[in-house]
Amino acid sequence: MFDKLRNKIIIVTMSVATAVLVVAGVFIMLFSATMRPEPKPYLELDYNMPSPALYDDQELKDYIQTDREEGSARLLVALFCVGGIIEVIVFISIYSLSQRIVEPVKKSYDKQKIFIANASHELKTPLAVIEANVEALDVDENNKKWKSNIENEVTHANKLVLDLLQLAKMDAGEIGKNPSEQVNLGAIINEHVEIFKPKFSGKISFDAKNKNAEYILPKQDFLQVLDILLDNATKYGDKKILITLNQNELAIMNDGATIEKKDLEKIFDRFYQTDKTKEGSGLGLAIAKSICKQNKWQIFCESNNKNTKFTVAF
Numbered sequence: 001m002f003d004k005l006r007n008k009i010i011i012v013t014m015s016v017a018t019a020v021l022v023v024a025g026v027f028i029m030l031f032s033a034t035m036r037p038e039p040k041p042y043l044e045l046d047y048n049m050p051s052p053a054l055y056d057d058q059e060l061k062d063y064i065q066t067d068r069e070e071g072s073a074r075l076l077v078a079l080f081c082v083g084g085i086i087e088v089i090v091f092i093s094i095y096s097l098s099q100r101i102v103e104p105v106k107k108s109y110d111k112q113k114i115f116i117a118n119a120s121h122e123l124k125t126p127l128a129v130i131e132a133n134v135e136a137l138d139v140d141e142n143n144k145k146w147k148s149n150i151e152n153e154v155t156h157a158n159k160l161v162l163d164l165l166q167l168a169k170m171d172a173g174e175i176g177k178n179p180s181e182q183v184n185l186g187a188i189i190n191e192h193v194e195i196f197k198p199k200f201s202g203k204i205s206f207d208a209k210n211k212n213a214e215y216i217l218p219k220q221d222f223l224q225v226l227d228i229l230l231d232n233a234t235k236y237g238d239k240k241i242l243i244t245l246n247q248n249e250l251a252i253m254n255d256g257a258t259i260e261k262k263d264l265e266k267i268f269d270r271f272y273q274t275d276k277t278k279e280g281s282g283l284g285l286a287i288a289k290s291i292c293k294q295n296k297w298q299i300f301c302e303s304n305n306k307n308t309k310f311t312v313a314f
Contacts, residue, residue, distance in 0.1 A: 167286060186212055239255055241253070258307070270286040
């Protein structure tokens with residue numbers, strides 16, 4: 001498919017280049033024929049021309065006509081040669097550039113296939129569990145356990161669908177930027193630390209030079225990025241999570257599992273997970289990246305053999 005697309009690009013480009021060269025050549029020939037001045041009789045034309053006195057008017061006209069025809073032939077040959085050279089240069093250039101033109105499309109298509117495959121897999125699991133639990137309801141009188149399982153999986157499936165829709169709307173530019181407002185980030189972070197403490201067996205601590213500092217930014221966007229990063233830290237952290245807030249920079253660092261260098265460039269890709277055994281769809285960091293991009297914030301990750309740290313500069 002992509003080879004056909006590349007060939008079409010080459011054919012269309014070469015056709016346009018050829019048409020332009022032909023039209024340009026025709027105009028040059030017409031311009032040369034119409035704008036060439038009529039030499040006066042008895043006017044010496046060039047150094048190689050014999051003296052006009054040796055020819056009568058008809059012979060001089062015949063000489064001039066022959067000279068014009070030879071000049072036109074030389075011009076036509078020159079145009080063909082130059083046109084051929086230009087065609088070769090254009091072909092070589094477009095042949096090498098067409099690969100670069102097609103490559104982003106190919107990568108996008110490959111990502112789309114992975115996206116669809118992973119989305120199907122992620123949706124299939126909770127739906128299968130729901131189906132099994134629904135069947136169990138018919139044979140078990142004490143069905144509270146099955147109802148709870150169904151509710152959990154429905155919640156998981158709904159979250160996945162909502163995340164997919166949010167990313168799709170962001171890509172299409174259908175989600176407007178949330179309005180900025182004055183926010184006490186220290187108070188918000190403290191609240192969310194308390195929410196996530198039951199999910200983490202280790203220690204979560206928060207450090208800031210001024211925990212009462214006020215910031216002007218889109219509150220909902222910040223909260224969503226904060227929740228995504230905290231959720232990620234509780235999943236992969238071991239004994240401690242440290243949150244720091246310094247001026248316009250939020251950092252969340254956890255110990256435990258680290259990220260290899262080859263994975264650092266891919267962790268913000270959709271459905272990409274460094275550890276497939278962990279729960280989650282692999283969409284959280286992709287959403288965080290999209291939110292940061294929408295607000296012109298910077299988000300990046302650092303990881304060594306002890307800690308992993310996500311930083312958001314807003």
